[in-house]
Amino acid sequence: MKRLGLGLLLGIIGTVLTAIAIWLTVTYTGAYNIAASAQHTDAVRWTLDTTMRRSVERRAGDVVLPESFPDESHR
Template sequence: MERRPLTAGIFGGIFATLLVVVVVWLGVAYSGAYNVAATDKHADAVRWTLETTMRRSVSSRADDVDLPEITEEFIAEGADRYSESCVQCHGAPGKEPAGWSRGMRPEPPHLVEAATEWSTEEIYWIAENGIKMSGMPAFGPQRGPEEIAAIAAFVSGLPGLTPEDYAELTGGGHGHHDGAATVE
């Protein structure tokens, strides 16, 4: 007979805890207590939660990506597309991202280093679908799968490129409207 009050107490405690969490969550949301200004970095717990959620989401969805054969021509096409659409936020070998992109939250990763953390399939999924609330657009609605795959193949190889390699692949590395600063 004592199990029933113990079980009811456990479930009551769980319910009360969940109720407090919901009330605090709604209080923060409706009070405006959390500063959403891009000039204010996320609190560590918020940053960790958003980043972990994003990484796990991408990883679980990228398993369905089927990439075509990667050729030199394919990578060169990806380099050209990258210099047109990506270098402003993500930089390139010998090119810093445009200054305005450093004010984004979360700050876009510098893919010369960060691309090592992602598989080509994950990079493809990100380029195709974008990332909510990050400024990373979904290119899938405007670009075909081959073009996105070319970008993903190029980005996967970014960490091994020198500034000279990048300039050669992109016809000088200037891109179309790239706006990024060259590192001297």
């Protein structure tokens, strides 16, 4: 029973280390095209969109809105 637990633990650690190695390889080699002219994969699009929305939500509470906005003709 101990061997099964140890094997499972080593398998999990190996999987995590492999995922990190792949992530770092893609990041540092520039293998993924992040150009705005190219469509992102669904997972990347979801990650970027979720990160942007959560970041704005977290910081929007500190923003003080003006009572009114200047008229465009006064510029």
